Amino acid sequence: MLVSSEESYILWREDLGKPQMGGRGENSSPWSALRRVAPLMILASFIVCLVLYYVSPMGAAAVYEAYRKRLRIRGTQRRLPQALIIGVRKCGTRALLEMLNLHPHIQKNGMEMHFFDEDDRYANGLEWYRKKMPYSFDNQVTIEKTPSYFISREAPARIRAMNATIKLLLIVREPATRVVSDYTQIMETKLRKGKQVAPFHKRILTVDGEINDGFKAIQISQYAVHVLRWLREFPREQIHIINGDNLIRDPYAEINKVQQFLRLPPYITPDNFYFNETKGFYCMRNETFQKCLADAKGRPHPYVDPAVMSQLRKFFVPFNEQFYEMVGHDFGWPTS
Numbered sequence: 222m223l224v225s226s227e228e229s230y231i232l233w234r235e236d237l238g239k240p241q242m243g244g245r246g247e248n249s250s251p252w253s254a255l256r257r258v259a260p261l262m263i264l265a266s267f268i269v270c271l272v273l274y275y276v277s278p279m280g281a282a283a284v285y286e287a288y289r290k291r292l293r294i295r296g297t298q299r300r301l302p303q304a305l306i307i308g309v310r311k312c313g314t315r316a317l318l319e320m321l322n323l324h325p326h327i328q329k330n331g332m333e334m335h336f337f338d339e340d341d342r343y344a345n346g347l348e349w350y351r352k353k354m355p356y357s358f359d360n361q362v363t364i365e366k367t368p369s370y371f372i373s374r375e376a377p378a379r380i381r382a383m384n385a386t387i388k389l390l391l392i393v394r395e396p397a398t399r400v401v402s403d404y405t406q407i408m409e410t411k412l413r414k415g416k417q418v419a420p421f422h423k424r425i426l427t428v429d430g431e432i433n434d435g436f437k438a439i440q441i442s443q444y445a446v447h448v449l450r451w452l453r454e455f456p457r458e459q460i461h462i463i464n465g466d467n468l469i470r471d472p473y474a475e476i477n478k479v480q481q482f483l484r485l486p487p488y489i490t491p492d493n494f495y496f497n498e499t500k501g502f503y504c505m506r507n508e509t510f511q512k513c514l515a516d517a518k519g520r521p522h523p524y525v526d527p528a529v530m531s532q533l534r535k536f537f538v539p540f541n542e543q544f545y546e547m548v549g550h551d552f553g554w555p556t557s
Contacts, residue, residue: 297356308371312465338373359392393418396442403438445543
């Protein structure tokens with residue numbers, strides 16, 4: 222039977238939509254194949270996330286942080302930090318970082334990089350360091366913390382060479398209490414490894430009963446010795462000093478000062494903090510989450526003989542007075 226050219230065209234168009242064995246019909250198209258495997262891909266991704274969340278030795282928060290650091294949003298880039306938390310160890314550096322991270326204009330680097338105080342890392346160069354930073358927008362401040370920068374001889378000059386106008390955050394606590402906190406962490410670390418731990422008084426006192434200024438925990442608390450190196454490289458107005466004891470009692474008051482120092486919009490408010498009766502310290506919250514520091518933070522201190530504590534505080538008096546003069550603020554730490 223003969224058909225017209227118009228009928229032939231219609232039959233040809235209809236034939237295109239029919240499945241063909243070995244041809245290019247619906248069942249063999251790339252899109253149909255993708256539709257078949259997409260549910261499996263989504264399910265597999267979900268299972269991987271669950272495994273990471275519940276099984277990973279890093280913990281859920283660390284897994285999320287690792288993922289977030291690799292997530293790039295259009296308009297962001299990795300930048301060298303515009304602010305650094307340089308110390309002091311066992312004075313609340315982690316709490317300070319996490320509290321600042323409540324602000325949308327802060328982009329934290331969760332890892333302690335030790336870039337400026339370890340020669341092998343510093344030898345990698347600034348480009349290596351920059352690539353370790355999280356992605357951030359133009360209006361965000363990238364911040365990194367490594368408490369050991371404060372006591373490093375090399376760190377101040379190296380940081381100034383990177384950025385002479387960088388903003389530095391230094392958090393301090395009453396020096397003798399900081400020594401006890403430092404000892405407590407060292408003690409727990411050794412006990413977990415099955416090692417013997419000397420009592421506190423034997424670590425901080427010599428056999429003659431004098432303060433053992435060779436003990437690193439005591440050296441770290443001599444703030445005047447270390448801050449002098451920073452003041453040789455940076456003007457005082459570039460170093461904001463946070464009272465770590467006040468941060469424990471009234472976190473908003475201290476964090477608000479830091480917001481102003483970093484010239485951030487006043488986003489963090491008293492409502493971002495609440496006292497956790499179980500843990501005995503303040504936790505953080507915003508519109509989407511609540512967060513407390515890890516159990517290792519705020520750990521109870523061992524008993525210390527008051528006479529030993531008094532002797533330790535007397536030892537720090539001249540260092541404290543020099544520190545007050547250098548930074549222009551009297552912290553009023555006890556003298557005995």
